[in-house]
Amino acid sequence: MLLFGRLADLAGWREREIPAASLAALRGILAAEDPALFEALQAPAVRTAVDQTLVNLDVALRPDSEVAFLPPMSGG
Amino acid sequence: MLLFGRLADLAGWREREIPAASLAALRGILAAEDPALFEALQAPAVRTAVDQTLVNLDVALRPDSEVAFLPPMSGG
Amino acid sequence: MIRLVQAPFDPGEALGEFCRDRTETGAVASFTGLARAESGRTDILELEAYPGFTEREIARHEAAARERFGLQDTLILHRTGPISPGEAIVFVAAAASHRRAAFEACDFLMDYLKSRAPFWKKETGPDGARWIEPTERDQDDLARWETQ
Amino acid sequence: MIRLVQAPFDPGEALGEFCRDRTETGAVASFTGLARAESGRTDILELEAYPGFTEREIARHEAAARERFGLQDTLILHRTGPISPGEAIVFVAAAASHRRAAFEACDFLMDYLKSRAPFWKKETGPDGARWIEPTERDQDDLARWETQ
Numbered sequence A, B: 001m002l003l004f005g006r007l008a009d010l011a012g013w014r015e016r017e018i019p020a021a022s023l024a025a026l027r028g029i030l031a032a033e034d035p036a037l038f039e040a041l042q043a044p045a046v047r048t049a050v051d052q053t054l055v056n057l058d059v060a061l062r063p064d065s066e067v068a069f070l071p072p073m074s075g076g
Numbered sequence C, D: 001m002i003r004l005v006q007a008p009f010d011p012g013e014a015l016g017e018f019c020r021d022r023t024e025t026g027a028v029a030s031f032t033g034l035a036r037a038e039s040g041r042t043d044i045l046e047l048e049a050y051p052g053f054t055e056r057e058i059a060r061h062e063a064a065a066r067e068r069f070g071l072q073d074t075l076i077l078h079r080t081g082p083i084s085p086g087e088a089i090v091f092v093a094a095a096a097s098h099r100r101a102a103f104e105a106c107d108f109l110m111d112y113l114k115s116r117a118p119f120w121k122k123e124t125g126p127d128g129a130r131w132i133e134p135t136e137r138d139q140d141d142l143a144r145w146e147t148q
Helices: A005-011 A023-033 A035-042 B005-011 B023-033 B035-042 C011-019 C053-069 C099-115 C136-143 D011-019 D053-069 D099-115 D136-146
Strands: A047-050 A053-055 A067-070 B047-050 B053-055 B067-070 C002-005 C027-034 C044-049 C073-079 C081-083 C088-096 C119-125 C128-132 D002-005 D027-034 D044-049 D073-079 D081-083 D088-096 D119-125 D128-132
Touching: A005 A035, A005 C119, A005 C128, A023 A035, B005 B035, B005 D119, B005 D128, B023 B035, C002 C053, C011 C027, C011 C073, C011 C088, C011 D011, C011 D027, C027 C099, C027 D011, C027 D099, C044 C073, C053 C073, C053 C088, C053 C099, C073 C099, C088 C099, C099 C136, C099 D027, C099 D099, D002 D053, D011 D027, D011 D073, D011 D088, D027 D099, D044 D073, D053 D073, D053 D088, D053 D099, D073 D099, D088 D099, D099 D136
Parallel strands: C002 C073, D002 D073
Antiparallel strands: A047 A053, A047 A067, B047 B053, B047 B067, C027 C088, C027 D027, C044 C081, C044 C119, C073 C088, C119 C128, D027 D088, D044 D081, D044 D119, D073 D088, D119 D128
């Protein structure tokens, strides 16, 4: 699981291995472990990518899936 | 007197000394000498500059005045 | 083409290379975004990307721009990591046969990069660090392309 | 600044110099016009200026652009004399704190250069020579700035 931008600052880490069978299960684990991070991930502006593809709904995860939480983006 | 662009091609010269007391007098000399050039200079799209300043009406000329006839411009 | 670059780059060199040997192009528009010192309020800018994902998302928008504006070619260079004031953050170039298409494509790509491309930007100055998010103006700029 | 140049120039070098040591700029837009071969129909382009007058007229429009768009700086390089396909004819750059102003200023200056700046342009190809005058599209492009 990957965190970017202010989400990584909030959590205090950028990358971790977390065993979970689905996105919903992963969110459940985070809710128990770090409620502030869980809350931040629920914001509508935060996008979720699974294996580098944006997803809008819950999806199943494989053991090697890469989940990334993306706060509002700004380049340039 | 200076000619630019297609006016110079039409006249076969780009620069000449022509004694004339005013723009109108200069045009008169050209009308007698080269009617095709005179005609071309009358086109509304041709601008006239005296001493590098655009003029719209007849003006008096000094012996060292520089008169330029400018056909439609296009750079870039 | 999109390239993420970690070291400072010269936008002039990028433009020079992009223009080279183009005998049928006519028009090349470019945009260079430079890091501002903001009178001492910003010491360092830090740009984070999601390698792989970031390039792929940008390439998708590059392809959309080429199609929409009938471009011959595009180039995007984007810095990641720490950036000092005066350094180039982003360089965008578009080649077309007419200047209007080249200008609009650069404008379109920059609006996208500012508000939608997968980058995260942190400014650090004497008052501490803050994450930059798209401004209302950035959102308005982007919306222009949706209503056309 | 406006400079008429007789030898081929590298637009990349011009942009590199223009961007150098700008710690408060943010945005640099540029435009490069390249001579087209038009699939063999054009061998050579010849640009004539009225030295002194041409620079002064362009400087007046540069000043107008700086004022209108709140620019920090502008640079215009324009070739004169014979130009081969692929060579840069014109380079325009505008520096501003926001990208919209920089883009619009380049666009504005190019529209002016195409239709009103004191240059005369002759194309020579296998079918002979012809003088280029502003197209209807160039006139329409220019008119956009008058109605705003």
